Amino acid sequence: MEFSPIALTLIGLVLAAWTVAAAIMMIRATQRSRRHDALRRSLARVNGMLEEAPAIPMLVRSDGRIEAHERLAGWLGLDKVPEFLTELASGEDGFGITANQLSQLSDAVRRTQKTAAPFRLSFSLPGSGRSFAFRGTLADPRVAPGGAALVWIFDFTESEGELARLRGEAAQAQGDFTALVGLIEAAPIPMWFRGRDARLRLVNRAYVEAVGADDAEQVVTRQIELLEPEKGRAAGDIAREVAEHGGASERTVPATIHGERRLLRVSDLPIGEEGIAGYAIDIEEIEQQARELRAFRQAQRAMLDQLSVGVAQFDAAQKLVFANQPFLRLFDLPFGIVGDGVQFDRFLSDAREKRRTPEVRDFPAWRREHLEWFGASEAREEAWPLPGGMHLRVVAQPMPDGGLVVFAEDRTEQLALSATRDTLLRTRTAMLDSLFEALAVFAPDGSLQVWNRSFAGTWGLEPELLDNHPSADELLAAIAPNLAQPGQAKAIGDIVRAATLDRREKGGRVELADGRTLEFAGVPLPDGNGLLTVLDITDSQMAETALRERNQALEEADAVKARFLANMSYEFRTPLTSIGGFAELIQSGAAGPVSDQMKEYVEAILESVARLTEQVENVLDLSQSEAGLLPISKQRLELLSFVTEIVREREKAIKDAGLTVDLRGNPGGAIEADKRQLARAIGHLVDNSIAATGKGGKILIDIARTSEGARIVVSDNGPGMTKQELGRLSEGLRVTPDGKVERRQGLGIPLARQLVEAHGGTLTLESRKGVGTTAMIRLP
Template sequence: MELTPTALALLGLMLAAWTFGAVWLVVGALQRQRAARSARSTVRRLSRIIDNSPAIPLLVRPDGKIEGPDRLAAWLGLDKLPDFISELDGEEGGLSEYDQKELFEAIRRTQKTAAAFTMVVTPRGSQRSLAVRGQLADPVVASGGAAMVWFFDFSESQGELSRLRAETARARNDFAALVGLIEAAPMPMWFRGPELDLRLVNSAYVAAVGAKDAASVVEQQVELIETVDGLTAAQVAGQAHSRDLPVERIVQATVGSQRRTLRVSDLPLGAEGVAGYAIDIEEMEEQTRAFRAFRAAQRSMLDQLSVGVAQFDANKRMIFANQPFQRIFALPNAAQVDPPRFERFLDMARDQGRLPEVRDFPEWRDELVSWFIEDDPVEDAWSLPDSTHLRIVAQPMPDGGLVLVAEDRSEQLALSATRDTLLRTRTATFDSLFESLAVFAPDGRMQLWNRSFPAIWGLPDEVLDKHPHVDQLLDRISNRLARPAQRKAIGEVVREATLERKERGGRVVLSDGRTLEFAGVPLPDGNGLLTVMDVTDSTKAEEALRERASALEEADAVKTRFLANMSYEFRTPLTSIGGFAELLQSGMAGDLSDQGKEYVGAIIASVERLSQQIESVLDLTQSEAGLLPIATEEVDLLNFTTQIVRAREEAIEAKNVTLDLRGDKGAGSVHADPRQLGRAVGNLLDNAISATPANGRILVALTRRKSGARIVISDNGEGMKPSELARALDGYRLPGDDGGDGKRGLGLPLARQLIEAHGGRLEIQSEKGAGTTATVLLP
């Protein structure tokens, strides 16, 4: 059977339609599969969010069947969630019978009326508090009148709420007790509101102002305190409220029918207002006046005594000192205006020499301070440097103070103590001196000596105990002399001091190598004093110093020769290198390529830079050695500085720096070496140009001083820290310094040496980020 073309065409269309339908079915199936996977993922994510949320849902259907997560069963103390709402009342867990009934009724009411409810339940055997919120479930979640119940755990909030309720009740009770206390207080008390009007007064206040009751006082705003210095009581309370500081004052007021003295206090209470109270101190004031009169009479009587009396309070501060006490201890008049403490009084007396000389004054002062806590009076005797003898009696007072009595007994003890004091002083003086001393009578016999005298000569003490004659003494020490003939010189010194009343000295060397220096001094009583001192160490030190001085002179000569040699050795080859480079640059050796000309230019620039460095090193070294030649002449300061600035125009313009030269003919002239001073000022100016950034500013100011001239060079560059400035003045390179101009290495030390060589001074102030100022002071 043969098909016609039309039949074939129809068959092809049917096959194509069939293929298109199959493809469309496959694509639709894939889209539904992807949507299903997305829905499952969304469901899992929402389920996990609900599981981790602070609230747990419970779905209650109309027949009482419930659906919810197992986490709710754990909150309720159950092993698993029951099937019906009526089974939430368990024996060991779940809700109590009352809570379960209330929850069941609330859910039924919501299912019937669609009204939401809120309640609080507590599971059996648990302190957990659960907030329950119920509402009608969304039809999408469940249809047919189901209820959605949410459980929230707010145990901490419930505990905090209980604590706040307890604190509120306690505060209410405390406030009631405080109000009762204020009402029962015997002193007037009041309270003002934020507007400073009276809000509350107690019975004492009502009685003080003579009012009917507290309500009438508040209504009429009756003030207890009168206007003082133009300020009412409310205005003073306003000052306390505005400053938030208590204000206390003593005023006169009418209490009842009497005029009384009151101590009034206004206490700010923040935004609530100001509280106040008044204390009657009239009796205290009367006692104070009586005590002041008694104290004035007592002190007037004490001023008539010849014995010094001073009183110190419990804080160890002097509250009274009569005239004899002030005279004995030389107290200044300022001590009456600003009474000193006990320790300060001792310091003042010690500065005036009115205390005994002690070895450890702080420790001795602490011992005197302990008098305040003694149980019984303390008596002591003080001998002052001016031979004043004081009898000191310290009487502790019951209030913790101290009464100090000083009696001058110098006249009573002067006659009996003069001879003993002189003997002890002489003996102590002799024994405490470093020199060896011996006193000889005019007949040549030894009278006195100190412990060092026999020790320095190596003599036994029993020899001197016999008071030997000077000749016998010389016989014993002659064998210890390096040259025994020198014994005659010692005898002559003693004879001239005792008989001829002349001073004479000498020096001897002992056989053991020691060197002794001796001298004879005539004494006012006709005796002669022989002093002997061991000068071995000083003699050796003197010899060592002489040797060192010779070595330094030789080193200085070597340095001079070295500088002269190095000046030639450095400059000769450097001059040759520069000359040959200039010949190459001029074409004497033929034409050079561009690169060769560049090399020759670099050589010439390096030679010039190295020449400057060598000259700086030699000048700095010569300046430190004091060999730098300075040829001074009269230099006009303005022209001199202008030339230095003009010489650096190219460098200034290259960095686009603004230089401000301030000065006139009034700067005058100075006597200086133009070359050396120009190098010093030029180095400072080069440093300023190098440190100043592009578009920066440099100030050069010339001023005339009374004793000379001053040059100030200031820039607004980065500046230096103190440590960096110290390194720069010592000649060390700063961190990050490329040393392009060769000035920061030795420029500052050389400038300082050159300025000091002219008798001037260089001062540099620098601050990081603010710039540097160099000041040259010339005589």
């Protein structure tokens, strides 16, 4: 079949059109394929971004259907993404949101769908512990027409924890700040804050009270400074300098607070770029205590220097910081050693060199042991026997600061005294056992402490009973059966009680059943104990009875003697008076003329009568004096005139003997004495001197007043006497063993002695052969 050219042309045109159309279609297809690839790549990128996005979109349509990424099922712990919103609630497995949370979410979604109002919700899933935030808005019609809601779900589990932590920290910081502000306000010390310009911006209540202001606002407004300027610089200037240097500053300055000068420790502390904080601590009391402590330490060390116990103190570095004088003396240390800071081990070595430590075999080991004193928990005590016989008691007391105080006491004398005490105790025991008296010592509680061997035998007790130290009640119960009257045991207990508790001395007497008589007494001892002393007075009772009978006989004999002396005084004096009277009548011529020879006889008779009368007086006075019956009638006598009168009565005898008398004394001395009896005593001494001194001799009579009374001395320069002759002169009359009376040199001296002693005085005689004799009378 042949085609016409037109047809061929038409066919060519159609083919060309189809070719062009195919080309165009291929080009468009290529372009669409490229757009599809780009869209696919974009969708892949969006899916990748959604996979990595921190939020998942969820589209909720008006009928409740939802569209969401598969990740939502994993977040909520579901097997797959549910089709409806109501299926987001947790089932029996516990995954998903709770019913309450679902109700809140549904209400919010419906509200957004109806009003286009966005919402925000936060839920924490109880099953997984995760937290999600729901942000909902009305979906763009291009995304989902028909009033759908677009909900973005955010997993902010980590953010919620961080937010919770930050909220807690913020709340804690707020509370801490509030507490800090309250603490600063309530602080008892002044505190303040300055800005960068060093002006006050904040002060607490203590600052306000310290400066005497009304409130903190007044202080800040007026810039009232607590601190005084220092060297022309105000407190603000000093704070500014501290801020510029960038370091904290602390100084001690005085200030006036409440009208008193106080010492403050002021601290300024820069606080970043904000300003400078400051506070002031009142250290006046601390400084006062420090001064008192220093004074106390000085006083304590001065006191330690006065102790007899050596005291040394080592610090925590084991250096010697103090030693009192006794310590230096005990260890033979120089005075300046304290300032050298000697180590403790060096001190021990020096002490060893000076033989002030015990002799030990291994001294280095001994020294190491004593270095451990510094770390001990309690005091250590040792006895150091030193070479040479000295004994030291050393006590090491660790101190809380790591130091050590060493006390050293010389116990040498105490040990010697202890040995002496032991010897004395043994001597006391032996002495008590050797006494005839029975002794026992009772403690205040009534227990028997000490007794001698005679105590048990005296009371008729078994010695084994006393070895148990029985009480007083037990002892009295054992003594009672041995008494003649057992009830008297109570009296013994009362005496023991009076000696131990009442501290009174009391005695008594009991008779035993065997006929013995015991006398006992309770004596309080200085140590609080009581001594019971018991003496068997059976023999002395018998002797006392005999002595009583003999005393009665002697009293009767004295009465007879007194009557005899009175009778003899009458019998002697009456005849002598009669003889003398008749002789004087004959001498006067009353009986007729008297021849010369008769006158001589009469004068001899009168002289003999006078001499005999004197001798009778002497005998009677001596007898009365020895019997204690001599009458003494004292009166006040002026001593010098009294002795002068006695000498004048013997003036004729002195002249006849060719003697001179030297009477010395000062007037005004008076004594109380019997004039007649004292005159006879002094007269006898003067008569003996006249008789014993040869012609041309001298008699000295010296009268003096002393602090003890009066003194009268009669001395002569006669031939003197030997001791034997002086003894016989002093004895006068002596009764021989066979009852005979032997005459010795007259009665003058013995009578004078008796008369002086009757006045309460003494008479002493001294004589030397060829020198003379001296008699001295001392009167009170």
